[in-house]
Amino acid sequence: MTVSIQRFANDKDLVAYFNRKLRLQLEQAIAERGHAYLVVSGGRTPIPLFKTLAKQQLAWPQVTIVLADERWVPPSDAASNEKLVREHLLQEQAAAAKFVSLLSAEEDPYEAEEEISERLAQLPTFDAVILGMGEDGHTASLFPGAEELQCGLTTDAAALAVTPKDAPLARMSMSKKRLLDSRQIYFHLSGGAKAAVLDEALAEQDVASMPVRAFLHQQQVPVEVLLASA
Numbered sequence: 001m002t003v004s005i006q007r008f009a010n011d012k013d014l015v016a017y018f019n020r021k022l023r024l025q026l027e028q029a030i031a032e033r034g035h036a037y038l039v040v041s042g043g044r045t046p047i048p049l050f051k052t053l054a055k056q057q058l059a060w061p062q063v064t065i066v067l068a069d070e071r072w073v074p075p076s077d078a079a080s081n082e083k084l085v086r087e088h089l090l091q092e093q094a095a096a097a098k099f100v101s102l103l104s105a106e107e108d109p110y111e112a113e114e115e116i117s118e119r120l121a122q123l124p125t126f127d128a129v130i131l132g133m134g135e136d137g138h139t140a141s142l143f144p145g146a147e148e149l150q151c152g153l154t155t156d157a158a159a160l161a162v163t164p165k166d167a168p169l170a171r172m173s174m175s176k177k178r179l180l181d182s183r184q185i186y187f188h189l190s191g192g193a194k195a196a197v198l199d200e201a202l203a204e205q206d207v208a209s210m211p212v213r214a215f216l217h218q219q220q221v222p223v224e225v226l227l228a229s230a
């Protein structure tokens with residue numbers, strides 16, 4: 001399956017295109033199956049998309065939003081992806097959407113793996129998974145060099161705890177298997193540095209050095225990369 005790459009002059013144009021596409025896809029899922037399941041990522045890139053999506057007229061009570069990964073901090077912490085989603089996506093029209101948190105009461109994310117995996121295992125095939133990519137080639141919280149990387153790429157469980165070597169905070173991440181249980185995967189990338197990392201990720205196959213390749217080089221789910229130069 002080939003990866004389709006759409007290039008945009010800037011993130012504003014990208015968001016306009018992506019917003020239309022996602023809205024149609026969510027509407028179609030609701031029409032066909034009664035409910036839509038959308039996986040989003042944290043980080044800085046998705047904020048303008050979240051703000052635009054939040055304004056859309058959609059049957060939001062029939063949409064469930066889940067995070068691809070979460071930093072293991074309270075949802076009030078500035079580093080929390082849940083906080084980001086609550087402040088920018090679950091607003092305006094989209095305030096009516098359902099949200100599935102990747103957090104639990106456990107202090108240690110390793111103690112919470114089973115609970116979060118069970119929570120995620122109850123969700124059906126996702127309609128769309130939106131991933132970001134770090135300049136080290138990580139995606140979700142599947143980080144190069146992390147002790148748990150191999151497990152994240154091979155486990156049947158839906159989630160796992162990860163301690164990145166070179167990034168702050170322990171995380172909870174969906175596994176490769178759970179992320180690929182989707183009808184469509186998107187990468188939302190913004191800025192020149194990401195374009196160079198993408199080229200490198202597409203050029204070779206080694207997943208351990210760039211885990212994002214596990215999603216770019218696979219035959220199971222269509223991938224569309226949306227890339228803004230600025």
Ligand SMILES: O=C(O)[C@H](O)[C@@H](O)[C@H](O)[C@H](O)COP(=O)(O)O
Nearest residue numbers: 041042043044045132133134140
């Ligand atoms: O919690 C997170 O950090 C993520 O979900 C992560 O995988 C993110 O998507 C990339 O690191 C890109 O982040 P930026 O959008 O900030 O570049």
